[in-house]
Amino acid sequence: xxxxxxxxxxxxxxxxxxxxxxxxxxxxxxxxxxxxxxxxxxxxxxxxxxxxxxxxxxxxxxxxxxxxxxxxxxxxxxxxxxxxxxxxxxxxxxxxxxxxxxxxxxxxxxxxxxxxxxxxxxxxxxxxxxxxxxxxxxxxxxxxxxxxxxxxxxxxxxxxxxxxxxxxxxxxxxxxxxxxxxxxxxxxxxxxxxxxxxxxxxxxxxxxxxxxxxxxxxxxxxxxxxxxxxxxxxxxxxxxxxxxxxxxxxxxxxxxxxxxxxxxxxxxxxxxxxxxxxxxxxxxxxxxxxxxxxxxxxxxxxxxxxxxxxxxxxxxxxxxxxxxxxxxx
Amino acid sequence: xxxxxxxxxxxxxxxxxxxxxxxxxxxxxxxxxxxxxxxxxxxxxxxxxxxxxxxxxxxxxxxxxxxxxxxxxxxxxxxxxxxxxxxxxxxxxxxxxxxxxxxxxxxxxxxxxxxxxxxxxxxxxxxxxxxxxxxxxxxxxxxxxxxxxxxxxxxxxxxxxxxxxxxxxxxxxxxxxxxxxxxxxxxxxxxxxxxxxxxxxxxxxxxxxxxxxxxxxxxxxxxxxxxxxxxxxxxxxxxxxxxxxxxxxxxxxxxxxxxxxxxxxxxxxxxxxxxxxxxxxxxxxxxxxxxxxxxxxxxxxxxxxxxxxxxxxxxxxxxxxxxxxxxxxx
Numbered sequence: 277x278x279x280x281x282x283x284x285x286x287x288x289x290x291x292x293x294x295x296x297x298x299x300x301x302x303x304x305x306x307x308x309x310x311x312x313x314x315x316x317x318x319x320x321x322x323x324x325x326x327x328x329x330x331x332x333x334x335x336x337x338x339x340x341x342x343x344x345x346x347x348x349x350x351x352x353x354x355x356x357x358x359x360x361x362x363x364x365x366x367x368x369x370x371x372x373x374x375x376x377x378x379x380x381x382x383x384x385x386x387x388x389x390x391x392x393x394x395x396x397x398x399x400x401x402x403x404x405x406x407x408x409x410x411x412x413x414x415x416x417x418x419x420x421x422x423x424x425x426x427x428x429x430x431x432x433x434x435x436x437x438x439x440x441x442x443x444x445x446x447x448x449x450x451x452x453x454x455x456x457x458x459x460x461x462x463x464x465x466x467x468x469x470x471x472x473x474x475x476x477x478x479x480x481x482x483x484x485x486x487x488x489x490x491x492x493x494x495x496x497x498x499x500x501x502x503x504x505x506x507x508x509x510x511x512x513x514x515x516x517x518x519x520x521x522x523x524x525x526x527x528x529x530x531x532x533x534x535x536x537x538x539x540x541x542x543x544x545x546x547x548x549x550x551x552x553x554x555x556x557x558x559x560x561x562x563x564x565x566x567x568x569x570x571x572x573x574x575x576x577x578x579x580x581x582x583x584x585x586x587x588x589x590x591x592x593x594x595x596x597x598x599x600x601x602x603x604x605x
Numbered sequence: 606x607x608x609x610x611x612x613x614x615x616x617x618x619x620x621x622x623x624x625x626x627x628x629x630x631x632x633x634x635x636x637x638x639x640x641x642x643x644x645x646x647x648x649x650x651x652x653x654x655x656x657x658x659x660x661x662x663x664x665x666x667x668x669x670x671x672x673x674x675x676x677x678x679x680x681x682x683x684x685x686x687x688x689x690x691x692x693x694x695x696x697x698x699x700x701x702x703x704x705x706x707x708x709x710x711x712x713x714x715x716x717x718x719x720x721x722x723x724x725x726x727x728x729x730x731x732x733x734x735x736x737x738x739x740x741x742x743x744x745x746x747x748x749x750x751x752x753x754x755x756x757x758x759x760x761x762x763x764x765x766x767x768x769x770x771x772x773x774x775x776x777x778x779x780x781x782x783x784x785x786x787x788x789x790x791x792x793x794x795x796x797x798x799x800x801x802x803x804x805x806x807x808x809x810x811x812x813x814x815x816x817x818x819x820x821x822x823x824x825x826x827x828x829x830x831x832x833x834x835x836x837x838x839x840x841x842x843x844x845x846x847x848x849x850x851x852x853x854x855x856x857x858x859x860x861x862x863x864x865x866x867x868x869x870x871x872x873x874x875x876x877x878x879x880x881x882x883x884x885x886x887x888x889x890x891x892x893x894x895x896x897x898x899x900x901x902x903x904x905x906x907x908x909x910x911x912x913x914x915x916x917x918x919x920x921x922x923x924x925x926x927x928x929x930x931x932x933x934x935x
Contacts, residue, residue, distance in 0.1 A: 416878035417894035449779030548746035564747035
C-alpha cells in the first residue's frame, strides 16, 4: 500500500531530521507551486492525493487558508497541522464543513511569548523606551521622568490560556497581583490564585492590562474606544496576541489623552505596517512580532507540528486540535 | 538646649513632609553652596556646627566626592552621613571611620526596582530585543533580525548575592533560569533559597548569563576584566546594574567584538554619563541610563529610609542601616 502523502507549505528550519523521519510513514512533498493560482491547479494534479498538510504562515501559496483554498483542497485531505499558536489565517469553520481538522501549537509557545509579554509590561511601566532612546541620542537620561514599579500593581490578563498563565507566573516574580477574564473561569488549580473577574471589572480595576486572547470574529477590536473609556486613568496596555484585538487608532487616541500612560506591543493590526501615532511616540515600547523567535522555541514548535502530522497519519487523530474542532471528534 | 543642625545636600522630591517633620528633633538647612570650594568655606561658616548630612547621588556635582580631602574640612560636631542610594562609592569609608563619622546607605528599598531593571536587561540581551526595536523604528519590521535564545533552562550566575542579587534570583526563576552565585561569603541555606554557591572562577566558566550585583570599592574595581572574559563561556550574556567600574568597559567592547560575549545589557557605565563609543555603535546591546531606582514609589521609599536613619542617629545615636564596612562600630 502506498504511504500517505504529506505536503509542506513553507519551510522547516530546525527540525529537518524529524521531518525527514516522517518518510517512514509518509511520502513527503514540499510545495513548489510558484503562485496561488498554480497551487490551486496543483491541488488537482500532483497534490491531489495529499492526506495532511504541515502549514506555516508564510508568504507563499496558501499561507492564508481561506474559503477559496479550502474549496480547492482534495477530498483526501483531512488534516491541517499549523505551525503557530494563532491560527486566525485559517478559516477553521470552512475546514470543519469540509471535514478537515486543524491543529495548532499551544504550549510550546507559552514561555517565549510570556517572556516577550513581561519584557513589554516592564518596558511600559518603567517607560524604558524613552530612556533608551534618550541615551542613544547622546543625552543620557536628561528629561526622562520618573516612572512606576510593577510591585503591588494589579495585572489584568484577558485570556487565561497557556500564555496568560505563563505571564501570571512571571508577573508574580515582580510582585504584581493577577486577575483575569476568560471565556470560562479556570479550575482553582489552573488559576493558581488569580482572581476571575468580569470583562468590565477587568477593564475598570487593572493597572496593567495584558491581551492574551486569540483573534477571531468575536474578539476583533474587543479593546476599542468604549473599552478604553472604562479603564483606569494611566493604565498600561501590553499586547502579544494579535494586533486586531485592539482598535489601533483608539489606542493612539488613548495614549494621546493620557488614558493609557504607556503601551508595550509585539503585534499590530496591519503588521508590518504600524500606526504612525505609535511610531511617533517615544514612550511606547514596540517589538516586530518576535514572540517565539528563538532557536529553542522555533525547534520545539516545528517538532510539535511534525508530531501532529505523525499522529494524524498513524492514528487518524491530531494531538493539539484547535478549540473550535474539539467537539468534532 | 539647641537642636542638632542637619544639612540637606541635594533635593528631597517625595518625602518633603517627612523631611519637615524632622524639625521636631533638628534644625534643618538646605545646602546652597555653589561648588566644592564654596562648600568647604561654608563648612567653616554657616555649616560649622552640623551633626549630620542627608546626601544624594547627584549632589556630587556640587561637593565632589566625599574623600579624605573634603572630610577633613568637616567640623568636629559632624558624625553622620546618611546617603540616599545603595551604592555609596562616592564616599571614602576609611577616612570617615578614622574621623568617627558613620555612614548609612539604602539597602533593601532599592532591591525590587533594581532587580526589575536587571531582569529587563537579561531578557533584552538574551532575546536581542534592542536590535529588533531599532529595526522596527527604522521601518524595517523584523527583516534581518536573527533568531535569539530563551532564558528557560539557562544558568544565571549572580556575582554578589545581596538584596538585589536575591531579588533578581526570584525573578529569573519565574523565567525558568537556574541560579548560581558567588559572594564574599556563602549565604545561609535560607537566604540562598536553592541557589548554588560556586567559586568566582566556576561562576565565570559555567554561567550562560552573568549578572553583576556587587558594590564598587577598591577591591571590586575591574573585577570583570580581560582575564575574566577569557574564563567565560563563548557566547555569554553580561548584565550590569551595579556600578560601571566593576567591569573594564573597553575589555567588554573587545569581548563583544570577538563574540566571546554574545550580548550585554547595561544600566551603568564606567565614566557615566559618558559611554564607550564601541557600545553606542552596537545596536545589539541594550543600554539604559542608570534608571535602577527611578520610580516614584522607590524614590519615596529611599528618601524615607534616609530620613529614618537621620532620626535614629539623632535620637538613639545609632544608624538603622550603617554600611557593612562599619557594622562593628555601633
